Amino acid sequence: MAVILDGKALAKTIRQQVAAEAAALPRRPGLAVILVGEDPASQLYVRNKEKDCQQCNIQSFEHKLPADTTEETLLTLIAQLNNDPAVDGILVQLPVPPHIHEKRILRAICPDKDADAFHPENVGEMVTGNPVVWPCTPFGVMELLRAYHIPVAGKHCVVLGRSNIVGKPMALLLLRDNGTVTVCHSGTGDLAAETRRADILVSAVGKVGLVSADMVKEGAAVIDVAMNRGPDGNFCGDVDFAAVKQKAGWITPVPGGVGPMTRAILMRNVLAASKARQRLKK
Numbered sequence: 001m002a003v004i005l006d007g008k009a010l011a012k013t014i015r016q017q018v019a020a021e022a023a024a025l026p027r028r029p030g031l032a033v034i035l036v037g038e039d040p041a042s043q044l045y046v047r048n049k050e051k052d053c054q055q056c057n058i059q060s061f062e063h064k065l066p067a068d069t070t071e072e073t074l075l076t077l078i079a080q081l082n083n084d085p086a087v088d089g090i091l092v093q094l095p096v097p098p099h100i101h102e103k104r105i106l107r108a109i110c111p112d113k114d115a116d117a118f119h120p121e122n123v124g125e126m127v128t129g130n131p132v133v134w135p136c137t138p139f140g141v142m143e144l145l146r147a148y149h150i151p152v153a154g155k156h157c158v159v160l161g162r163s164n165i166v167g168k169p170m171a172l173l174l175l176r177d178n179g180t181v182t183v184c185h186s187g188t189g190d191l192a193a194e195t196r197r198a199d200i201l202v203s204a205v206g207k208v209g210l211v212s213a214d215m216v217k218e219g220a221a222v223i224d225v226a227m228n229r230g231p232d233g234n235f236c237g238d239v240d241f242a243a244v245k246q247k248a249g250w251i252t253p254v255p256g257g258v259g260p261m262t263r264a265i266l267m268r269n270v271l272a273a274s275k276a277r278q279r280l281k282k
């Protein structure tokens with residue numbers, strides 16, 4: 001029976017650490033969150049971020065814009081926030097409406113204030129060096145692995161999904177810790193053959209029932225990044241949790257696994273950006 005990786009508990013510990021460190025800074029760190037449109041899931045994420053900021057002694061600046069906001073208006077707001085000394089982190093909730101070019105928006109955020117680490121400059125740092133911040137979800141996964149002493153070096157790590165937000169940076173982080181990494185995607189031929197070799201399996205696809213017990217190696221660490229609505233209307237991940245937990249060594253629940261970690265790492269990214277900026281000013 002697998003050990004359940006309690007992301008909720010670890011996230012709480014991280015929030016407490018961030019709160020203590022933020023309180024000790026000369027100036028409170030600030031996070032600006034921009035939400036364009038009324039997508040209910042995005043609205044919920046943004047509400048949660050505000051709650052997290054309160055708990056972490058981080059000032060939250062919310063900018064809720066209507067769905068028909070022009071790209072120019074959004075770029076103007078980002079330029080203002082780039083120049084606002086009270087703002088250490090800027091996050092534009094994705095997805096943005098289709099008439100707005102996501103790439104152009106992410107490029108406009110000052111790389112030093114890029115709370116998500118989605119700016120091309122930070123992506124380059126991830127590939128070649130040591131960025132100040134990493135994307136929140138994959139870094140949260142690494143923190144979970146570390147907290148439960150799950151070894152990565154020399155292990156076979158299989159990542160399902162190749163998104164810029166999760167799959168690609170996840171692969172880079174596992175590689176940085178000396179894992180042997182395979183990235184699978186919709187074009188992968190025999191998915192089960194790949195997943196069965198995994199000591200660490202990370203699924204970030206968004207497909208209910210994608211990972212069944214016969215696809216998992218005995219004793220593997222199974223990390224479920226997805227947040228889907230199951231047939232019963234409840235949240236579930238990509239992994240058949242009930243069956244896979246009988247076989248895996250470690251497994252994340254959905255909800256309560258990776259999700260809370262993503263939010264906690266965002267708070268830590270803002271703290272890191274703020275520390276870097278406050279040091280620079282001295």
Ligand code: GUN
Pocket residue numbers: 091092093094095116136137165
């Ligand atoms: N939408 C879904 N996940 C994320 C995320 O990690 N960051 C941002 N900005 N938007 C998202």
